[in-house]
Amino acid sequence: MSEDTTFHHGNAPETAPIVQMKNIEKHFGNIIALAGVSFDVRPGECHCLLGDNGAGKSTFIKTMSGVHKPTKGEILFEGTPMDFSNPRDAMEAGIATVFQDLAMIPLMSVTRNFFMGREPTKGNGLARRFDIETANEVCVSEMRKMGINLRGPDQAVGTLSGGERQTVAIARAVYFGAKVLILDEPTSALGVRQTSNVLATIDRVRKQGIGVVFISHNVRHALAVGDRFTVLNRGKTLGTARRGEISPEELQDLMAGGQEMAQLEGSLGGTV
Amino acid sequence: MTDTSQSAADERLKAEPFFSRLMKRPELGAIAGVILVIIFFSITADSTMFSLSGVINFMTPASQLGILAIGAALLMIGGEFDLSIGSMVAFAGLFFGVCVVTWQLPLIVAIPMTLIFAVSVGAVSGNLVIRSGLPSFIVTLAFLFILRGLSLVGLKAATGGSTQLRGVREAVEGDWLAPFFSGDAFTGLFASLAKMGLIENFKNGTPKVPGIPVEILWFIAIALTATYVLLRLPFGNWIFASGGDRNAASNSGVPVNKVKVSLFMLTACCAALVAIITVIDAGSTDARRGFQKEFEAIIAAVVGGCLLTGGYGSAIGAFFGAIIFGMVVIGLTYTDFDQDWFQVFLGGMLLIAVLFNNAIRKRVTGER
């Protein structure tokens, strides 16, 4: 747990949540993906969402980012009930998301992907146009902040490596996430340096007062930056713990559904 | 963070040769095709083919097809098809004919009405595709038959049993808007050029080519506008994104459904424009107008580098695709070849273009 102390935790102040999700249910036909999940994220905190495969984490954050409409439940954004009908609405409210599938288009250039749906423009009236020069500059410099030197902003995303692609998605969300930044397993394909970069970035944006929702399967990464931890299991919350209230081992057991983890860990020599 | 020389100095970045950069442009194939076809006809065809009158001769059908092809190309880049373009030409032609002949409306009313009418039909088929989630191929195939059938039925109703509605030319004669949609532009310029002997003229000094047919100007203007929209406007980015991956685009905040429906409306509008131009030109409208133009337009778009799967292509490519088309249709009459080779050529060209595009796409996406 050496990374545990890497970042200074501001012990998230008891401010009003930016987004509050109350008893969210989501059904896909006869599949109940979420069976009443409550969750909130406050300005300046990193709230980790943990859980096994298929627990419903991605489904949950998709209701927060306007992709899915919850079957039941209420979403409050800065205290008022919010009804995002599509991701664009959520984005305009200042919620940016790195989706697990990244939402990148392989045939399009890095810059065009980066600004997809939110293109900077210059000129007025009929002469209003996509400001490609600015877009390219911003894209290259944002990527460099994440520790990746693009060969060229006009390179197609399809030719990037998996981790580079993930970094573009993260850089994009960080750039546009004015109030809430949602990261769905953002480090799954990243190298050591890029991973610490992402964790440092989470810490940086948190200090700017942005609320971060961080999904990860890696307890060490979660503990390194998380202020609160909510564990999902089979569409329900197993509870929320504050940093310091829970040990890494307990957290790991909860994430695995509570069973047999110790046994497994034993047979693997404590390497998990 | 303003130092951009750093990325240029990336040691893992080979200098990309000009040729390989060019290879990644979607319109490359069409431009190469134009060159090949020109070479072919300069060897086999009568030399008059590339005289001014010859060029105007093949550019006229190329323009009529090209206006459709550019609409079809944008829609294909947006990830959808419209097989009803050809029928839409007949249907909009019928509506336009009824407007000017039966209802005696001036063009300033008839043309906007026809365009709005076609755009509404396009909105209906577009919304059907988007809302049902069915492949646009099937939905617009249905519209291919529905619109063609309605054109027939409507023509019979409008004319009392005939499948041709005559009298358009008489009806629009003298209308101040007519010169924008029919006849030739720059006639004065061409006449004086001919007097000076700078272009071919008849013995009495009048030019062999009285001017540039207006459809050619429409064609060029639409190609330039479409290219500007695709490459320089946020909407162009949305078209590429919607066609590339609709989920990813929508999750990134692109209003995918609106983009797609507006593209269906655009193709319908292009079809209506072609209908107006050709109906005024012919002086009548009939139920076979625009027959099989949907296939020709899609072929021109594919030759121009559009991928059938969407998300990639160019309007300039479709522009050249349509020119190849016009050159071959008309060019064969300048040669000793049988006209019917045209169909063989069409199929062959499509096949080569698809293979070529596939290779290009692999290059762009890094062979994945």
Ligand SMILES: Nc1ncnc2c1ncn2[C@@H]1O[C@H](COP(=O)(O)OP(=O)(O)OP(=O)(O)O)[C@@H](O)[C@H]1O
């Ligand atoms: N569109 C859908 N239609 C039907 N079922 C779905 C859909 N999306 C998710 N599910 C189901 O909902 C459950 C939760 O899926 P979800 O993607 O939220 O899991 P997750 O916690 O993100 O898992 P992972 O860690 O593997 O990413 C799964 O059982 C999945 O099959």
Ligand SMILES: [Mg+2]
């Ligand atoms: Mg997931």
